[in-house]
Amino acid sequence: MTDTIVTDVLICGAGAAGLTLSIELARRGVAFRLIDSLDAPFPGSRGKGIQPRSQEIFEDIGVLDKLVAIGGFYPQPRAYRPDGSYESAVSEPVVPASGEPYHLPLLVPQFLTERILRARLTELGGRLEFSRTLTGFEQDADGVTVLLACAAGTETVRAKYLIGADGGRSLVRHALNIGFPGRTLGVRAIVADVMLTGLGREAWHRFHESDLQRQISLCPLAGTPLFQLQAPIPLEGEADLSVEGLAALVAARTGREDIAIQSVAWASAYSMNARLADRYRVGRVLLAGDAAHVHPPTGGQGLNTSVQDSYNLGWKLAAVIAGADDGLLDTYQEERRPVAAAMLGLSTKLLEAAGRGDSRRGRDVQQLDISYAGASLALELPARSGGLAAGDRAPDAPIGKAAGQPGRLFQVFSGSHWTLLACETGGDALPPRPGLHIHTVGPAGDLVDTDGHVRDAYGWQPGDLTLVRPDGYVGAIAGPDQAAALEVYLRRVGLAAEAVTHG
Numbered sequence: 364m365t366d367t368i369v370t371d372v373l374i375c376g377a378g379a380a381g382l383t384l385s386i387e388l389a390r391r392g393v394a395f396r397l398i399d400s401l402d403a404p405f406p407g408s409r410g411k412g413i414q415p416r417s418q419e420i421f422e423d424i425g426v427l428d429k430l431v432a433i434g435g436f437y438p439q440p441r442a443y444r445p446d447g448s449y450e451s452a453v454s455e456p457v458v459p460a461s462g463e464p465y466h467l468p469l470l471v472p473q474f475l476t477e478r479i480l481r482a483r484l485t486e487l488g489g490r491l492e493f494s495r496t497l498t499g500f501e502q503d504a505d506g507v508t509v510l511l512a513c514a515a516g517t518e519t520v521r522a523k524y525l526i527g528a529d530g531g532r533s534l535v536r537h538a539l540n541i542g543f544p545g546r547t548l549g550v551r552a553i554v555a556d557v558m559l560t561g562l563g564r565e566a567w568h569r570f571h572e573s574d575l576q577r578q579i580s581l582c583p584l585a586g587t588p589l590f591q592l593q594a595p596i597p598l599e600g601e602a603d604l605s606v607e608g609l610a611a612l613v614a615a616r617t618g619r620e621d622i623a624i625q626s627v628a629w630a631s632a633y634s635m636n637a638r639l640a641d642r643y644r645v646g647r648v649l650l651a652g653d654a655a656h657v658h659p660p661t662g663g664q665g666l667n668t669s670v671q672d673s674y675n676l677g678w679k680l681a682a683v684i685a686g687a688d689d690g691l692l693d694t695y696q697e698e699r700r701p702v703a704a705a706m707l708g709l710s711t712k713l714l715e716a717a718g719r720g721d722s723r724r725g726r727d728v729q730q731l732d733i734s735y736a737g738a739s740l741a742l743e744l745p746a747r748s749g750g751l752a753a754g755d756r757a758p759d760a761p762i763g764k765a766a767g768q769p770g771r772l773f774q775v776f777s778g779s780h781w782t783l784l785a786c787e788t789g790g791d792a793l794p795p796r797p798g799l800h801i802h803t804v805g806p807a808g809d810l811v812d813t814d815g816h817v818r819d820a821y822g823w824q825p826g827d828l829t830l831v832r833p834d835g836y837v838g839a840i841a842g843p844d845q846a847a848a849l850e851v852y853l854r855r856v857g858l859a860a861e862a863v864t865h866g
């Protein structure tokens with residue numbers, strides 16, 4: 364076969380994972396193709412919860428304000444008693460923290476989130492190709508040859524890397540023969556987007572919360588006139604997803620005749636699984652999103668974990684394609700698989716609690732404490748005891764700019780670059796180079812720690828150097844005499860000093 368490389372990366376699947384990855388590659392000028400077997404965007408609301416950590420990521424990639432504008436926040440849960448009276452949950456007041464700008468989950472139906480991501484991809488010059496199905500592939504030392512089926516017949520694409528972002532039933536994962544151990548959780552549910560009358564949009568209406576046989580919830584979907592219906596159903600048997608079928612289900616479970624289903628925009632009956640791929644990478648083929656892990660929907664973790672897989676993989680893939688050592692790609696599984704394992708445990712635990720009528724959520728669902736500390740890309744010299752660790756999420760903080768304007772650290776990090784923050788001195792410890800932004804934070808620096816928030820969040824001593832990765836995690840924290848070690852680190856991630864342009 365005389366294939367020519369036509370692209371650097373082929374991304375199979377344009378759900379949340381594939382779209383985020385394509386945006387990350389487009390931002391960095393990497394050539395890619397993004398394909399999906401669907402003929403048109405997926406219409407269902409599915410993953411409607413966007414957690415605070417994902418909001419930070421969406422801020423960085425330039426879509427957060429659009430998501431807030433098109434969606435909204437969760438309405439108060441309203442638990443109905445058998446006599447028709449109800450109790451509304453009272454939320455704890457949210458205490459703003461300088462290091463964490465977002466605390467509340469956003470409610471945006473997944474089809475709207477994906478619409479915003481597609482628009483951002485277009486702004487960046489990227490393109491999504493519908494009606495193209497990956498049917499097989501072969502890899503060798505230099506690339507992957509991929510077979511696509513499309514209306515015109517078949518197409519062969521040669522790419523340096525193939526990413527299977529093709530969902531829970533991933534053909535890519537199957538073709539690689541990667542194990543997907545875990546368990547079927549013995550819970551089957553209906554999820555449907557419906558138009559209805561008889562319920563207000565100010566609450567998330569929940570009936571029979573502690574009875575799995577009779578539970579049903581109806582949540583108004585921000586940004587649409589729809590409600591998302593969720594209800595467990597028996598493991599066996601046909602699920603009637605028609606207007607009449609869902610109307611009968613609602614009437615039987617709520618005991619109310621005033622709720623009328625008018626139409627069904629999308630509906631599905633699915634069995635819940637908790638499964639994790641044994642590997643995320645085989646050679647030049649990697650998995651992202653639900654292709655690598657499937658969880659129950661409790662706690663709203665799946666879409667968020669998928670987006671964050673791609674946010675972790677995107678900069679690494681771009682760095683390797685630009686010449687960094689290919690071993691950098693191994694840190695993707697090293698960092699992301701343990702996160703998925705923990706999320707799988709969390710969402711399964713929450714599913715069990717939901718079966719007992721307990722729908723409380725803790726800080727762990729927010730995903731703000733995800734850390735890659737202890738993994739091979741986390742460097743501390745000297746090792747630190749307590750406080751911020753290398754591998755932790757780099758906190759936000761209000762800052763002043765030397766020219767007089769206020770700002771935030773997240774604005775300094777925003778973009779596809781690495782950031783080196785020097786505490787008071789040391790901004791010249793490393794030579795400048797493409798892809799690295801260097802700032803000195805202090806009274807004589809270009810950034811001013813006006814109220815000490817940076818010092819408190821980063822636990823600094825004068826002369827300390829903190830390297831922040833493009834995905835907003837701390838790569839390295841080093842003392843003033845560790846510039847040589849930072850050079851070695853930067854070479855590993857594709858920012859070698861040889862690339863320096865003096866001027």
Ligand SMILES: Cc1cc2nc3c(=O)[nH]c(=O)nc-3n(C[C@H](O)[C@H](O)[C@H](O)COP(=O)(O)OP(=O)(O)OC[C@H]3O[C@@H](n4cnc5c(N)ncnc54)[C@H](O)[C@@H]3O)c2cc1C
Pocket residue numbers: 375376377378379380381398399400401405409410411412413473495496497498528529530531533534554633651652653654660662663664665666667668669
């Ligand atoms: C009821 C429900 C509620 C949920 N609630 C939440 C929530 O509140 N929060 C949350 O974070 N998550 C939630 N999730 C999970 C969330 O929907 C998924 O985790 C998310 O869609 C995963 O994104 P993905 O891009 O990895 O995969 P998908 O969205 O499944 O996208 C995969 C894409 O690959 C395409 N594809 C597949 N095979 C091929 C092929 N051979 N060739 C070309 N294209 C292919 C498919 O057409 C599809 O578009 C929920 C899920 C359900 C079912």
